[in-house]
Amino acid sequence: MKFSALRDIKRPRFWRLFATHTFSCLGAVAFLFGLYDVLRPNAISKVNFPFAAAIAVFSIIYASVRSYPRPVEEAYTKPNTMIRIVEGDLFSQPENVVVGMTTTFDTQIPHIINPGSIQGQFLAKVYANDVAALDSDLARGLISVTPSGHIQKPGKGIRYPIGTIVTIRQARKHYFCVAYGEMDAANQAQATMDGIWRSLENLWREVRAHTNGDPVAIPVVGGGLARLSQIFPAQDSIRFIAMSFMFASRHTRVCDRLDIVVRPQDVERLDMLELQAFLTSLKEI
Known part of the structure; x- marks a missing residue:
């Protein structure tokens, strides 16, 4: 057992x-x-x-x-899709991957971006810590996006709207870089539930446009450096993501499967049976 x-x-x-x-x-x-x-x-x-x-x-x-507890997953028929809650490393998943960022798309580690964060792992595992290469791909994706403002702080100062997404293709996988948080003048990242919801809505549209229905892996969003972990714990974040995905899927199918990837150190705080019951209840929306 x-x-x-x-x-x-x-x-x-x-x-x-x-x-x-x-x-x-x-x-x-x-x-x-x-x-x-x-x-x-x-x-x-x-x-x-x-x-x-x-x-x-x-x-x-x-x-x-x-x-007896089983893998937490639920298959749906309207539309034909599935949601799974997976324990493990986000970047070891074979699917397309969602990476949370801030509206300034900062990349510099370790003073601005924590090396242990999802974005820090993205830089290390996908770009082999080549900051210039990542900056180049982000800049290319932001060419057609109108900035929303400017902030005086160390690092990047140009702000883009909440929910801006840069889609990067590397080694047959799409990486959806989603700006759901904002940096303040001290490079402290913050996010709001409204901003995360709007960002997820944009994300599902981008997934439809690029993946041809292939599965997508997303981390638990809203915690850590986003300063929401106290009022928006992982259990609630998972429900939030799943509900947003199903609402979008009811409108137009997003993809074959969504994997919500939870870090091993966070699993102990989750009630998997409750999450399974919640995923099952989404069949009724």
């Missing part, structure tokens, strides 16, 4: 599911025995203790199988 499964078994939702499945199984057995009693009166009274115990054990096994 994986440690993550042990963690989920400790949560109240697991035990509520376990109890529900146990009693539903016992209820089904009782109903069948009731029908049997109508056909064979007094036969039920002859059932001995070992047989009754076997029924109880069967109900417990059935409930355990039904309630």
Whole structure:
């Protein structure tokens, strides 16, 4: 049994599911025995203790199988798509990748961009820390975008609108660089829920235009340097992303599958059973 499964078994939702499945199984057995009693009166009274115990054990096994934590994913038919929650490294995923940035598209590490951030990993793993190459690709993608202003600070000073996206193609993959946060004069990144929502709306349109339906991997957005982690924890961020994706997909299909990639160190704070229930509930929107 994986440690993550042990963690989920400790949560109240697991035990509520376990109890529900146990009693539903016992209820089904009782109903069948009731029908049997109508056909064979007094036969039920002859059932001995070992047989009754076997029924109880069967109900417990059935409930355990039904309630045991599984990979968190949900397939949808309207439209035909899927959402998965994946633990791992964003840049080891085979899909197209979403990279969060700020409206100034700063790239300089370590004083402006944290090397451990998604953007820092993007620079290291995709560009081999070649800042000039990344800046060149970003500049090429921003040629047709009208700046929204200028800020005096170390690093880049030209601001672009929230939700600006630069799509970069490298080694058969698309990297969608999404500006969902803003830098202040001290190079402190900040984001708002409204800005993230608008950025996601733009992202799904860009994904439609470039991927031909191929799957996309996105990190949990809004935490870390975006200064939203206290009021917008990972659990809420995942629901936010999934809901935005499904709303967009209901309008026009976005892609075959969306993988929301969670860092291993963040998984322990998530209630996977609750997230599975939320993904299932999206079938109704």
